[in-house]
Amino acid sequence: MSSEIRRGTDRLVQREPGRLTQHSFAFGAAYDPDNLRFGPMVCHDDHLLATGTGFDTHRHSGLVIVTYVVSGALSHTGPDGTARVEAGSVAVLRTGDGVEHSELAAAPQTRFVQVWLTDDEPPETPSYAVVPGAEVDAVAAVDALPGARLTVLRLADGATGTIPAAPLTHVYVARGALLRSSMAEPLHEGDAFRFTGEPAHEVTAGVDSVLLVWSFGHPA
Template sequence: MAVEIRRGSDRFAEREVGRRTLHAFSFGARYDADHVRFGPMVCHDEHLLGRGRGFEPHEHAGLVIVSHVLSGALEHTGPDGSGGSVVLEAGQTGLFRTGSSVTHAEVAAAPQTRFVQVWLAPDDPAALPGEPSYDVVATPVEPLPGARFEVVTLDDGDTFRTPVAPRVHVFVGRGALLRSSLAEPLHDGDAFLFTDEPAHDLVAGVPTTLLVWTFI
């Protein structure tokens, strides 16, 4: 059993004009031996984009990518790079299956857009669908067998009881969790990583949005 508190301030920051990205796991040339993956989660990024900024057409393969927009709007073009586009508004979740190879682009469609993106790479490639697709989905949703994603909204003083599973990842998208036996208060960008833990009660100190992953 283990509880890790991953503070937002400990993430690797990548910046360019109109974009700031915070990487919670190893990414690109930045290797973090202590944070390579969490179950099938190999990437947990938080992006802040100015209008029209983001990621021009690029390729992916062998992934399921889940994006949740916390504020602003995100335009996704593809999945083949030549089709139409989908705009994710604040509070919406996009589920992108890359198949064996796909080209797409993502840019902000609002003056300022903040979103969280997770890449899932299962050990068994057979768990991945063969054809690329992109859908706007309601949560809870199961992007892969054994992987569940849920957006939890809490008012001041509300309690969220964590699922019981081999791995649970709870990210504070906005708001704050009160001090508990586990940690000092958690704020925007902080996360709990639970491994083989029993249920824990997390209490919101202000209106709070949690992004919760359960891996069995």
């Protein structure tokens, strides 16, 4: 069993015109052999975009790409056309054996957190689906791969929530802050827990907060 805290202030920052990106894992020339992945998660990026900026058409294969829009709105264009992903929504792109797509900000101050998961058995045909914010609030969990689940945990100021036990758990503070606990000093927006073989943990919000909780290795 182990727990690790990754502070947002330690993330790799990349700046481009109209875009600020913070990388959780080794990226490009910033190679770190001790920080290449966490289970099937090989990318965990936090992007802030100005309207109309983002990522023009590019190609992916062998991945499941999961995007949570924190603020603003994201315009996604792929083989099936264009979809608008509003704040609070989750989008899941299964790239299959190859797909081209683009992602551009459709509103000012668009911020989204995106995770790439390696898919050992990708479907032949790519797919794209959006879970609207209202359904995320109601259903809470999105299954991305067998044994890989994202739970959007929303906590009001002072409320306590449970991080479920799993072989691997990644907890990201997308909004707000967590109070000091037996595990750590306070966690702030952009900070993360990485748990390996840990039991369930309770966390308490210091302000209204949104946690993105990835569980890996739970029964499918």
